[in-house]
Amino acid sequence: MSTLKAVRGTRDLLPPETELWNHVESTARRIFARYNFGEIRTPIFEDTTLFARGIGEETDVVSKEMYTWEDRARAASEKAQSLTLRPENTAGVVRAYIEHKLGETGLLQKLFYIGPQFRRERPQKGRYRQFFQIGAEVIGPATAGSESPLRDAEVLEMLAAFLLELGLPPANAVAPGWRLAINSVGSAADRPRYVAALREALREIAPTMCEDCQRRADTNPLRVLDCKVPEDQPKIDALPKIADYLDDASTAHFTAVRAALDACGMAYTVNPRLVRGLDYYTRTTFEFTHDAGLGTQNALLGGGRYDGLSEMLGGPRAPGIGFAIGADRLVLTLQSQAAGSAVGSKADVFIAPVGDAQNPAALKLAQELRAQGMRVEVGDGTFRVKKSFEVADKLARKIVLLGEDEVASGVLTVKDFASGEQRKMTQVELLATAR
Ligand code: AMP
Secondary structure, eight states: OOOOOOOTTOOOOOTTHHHHHHHHHHHHHHHHHHTTOEEOOOOSEEEHHHHHHHHOTTSHHHHHSOOEEEEOOSSTTSOOEEEEEOSOSHHHHHHHHHHTTGGGGOSOEEEEEEEEEEOOOOOBTTBOSEEEEEEEEEEOOGGGTTTOHHHHHHHHHHHHHHHHHTTOOBOOSSSOOEEEEEEEOOOTTHHHHHHHHHHHHHHHHGGGSOHHHHHHHHHOGGGGGGOOOGGGHHHHHTSOOGGGGOOHHHHHHHHHHHHHHHHTTOOOEEOTTOOOSOTTOEEEEEEEEESSSOTTOOEEEEEEEOTTHHHHTTOOOOOEEEEEEEHHHHHHHHHHSGGGGGSOOSEEEEEEESSGGGHHHHHHHHHHHHHTTOOEEEOOTTSOHHHHHHHHHHHEEEEEEEOHHHHHHOEEEEEETTTOOEEEEEHHHHHHHHO
């Protein structure tokens, strides 16, 4: 029989790597709490219409990458429904905001999420079909300050604080690190004017460009700006710039975001081509890339403002801004840096019962040490002492030998693998060494 494997583009996450994942997730929870965010958990699948309307039919995500199926009707009275595994989480959060009338509180909603997303992309390092995002959204009625440029800057500053807490500083002249690029894609009114100008400019040059650009020039001209084909770059750089099509309010908003970022010493560059892959973005867009460990998939996280999304989904006006961090890529980055190795993966002690008869006492000792917060592995009385040492050395920092004498006297024989020192100590002393 052929052996079964995880589906292409999906993977199992195993210990000790999962320890790093937990570290990343718990750091996000801790830092986001300082900014007063609360957790939201939305379903993993939603009505297909949510993504088609929210993200945009012409985007790559919706037109090519979604896992969509017809859910069979279970009764004559039921209609078949088209369902989709969520390719991102912003649309789901905004749907929940509308459904639970969160806007009626009159307050800003600050929500974060952690979970899997699904896109049928070509798998490669840092790009999977099931991947994980850690994201957050700030959304609410305009009267709650949701449109303020302060919100944009605060979210960006929070991201910098989160990355720094993980041991990832910004890049500088000598060391690799993250880089923040920002842009403004204008308001819902600015964009059509810019897209029209882009379409006009592309009419002549698109036929000389790559196949993707030719298609996008027609269906979604903004996407042309994402093209990575080297020969197309000078042509793209010569296209009209969105900055020249922003109205006064959008320009003022962008200036204010930059002033707030400058005030807290954030380093960034303005990238006029940063329009991002989803249609709902308005005004501020941003992306953090990282120099180390990611190769071509170097976008660590992305986000932006989506002032019209709630209305697009049939809700009240609710401007908002959010981001999604690619957790898989963040873990890859940490693994490539010394920062990832700071997370220990060995148990504090390995208890080695010497002889079957000591198994119950070994389990009791483990119970007591674990109750005191120690991380404990227990061997088995059938192991020879040599084997116990070999296994313990792989799994733990210390071995506790538990023979008949130790059980009778309560004095344990403990060897520390790092120092090579072996000595007798009581349970209380052992606990003290682990502190
Ligand atoms: P997006 O929702 O496209 O704005 O993506 C936000 C972030 O999620 C990106 O910057 C990546 O870090 C991550 N991401 C997006 N697609 C994938 C994927 N297929 N595999 C792994 N990470 C991804």
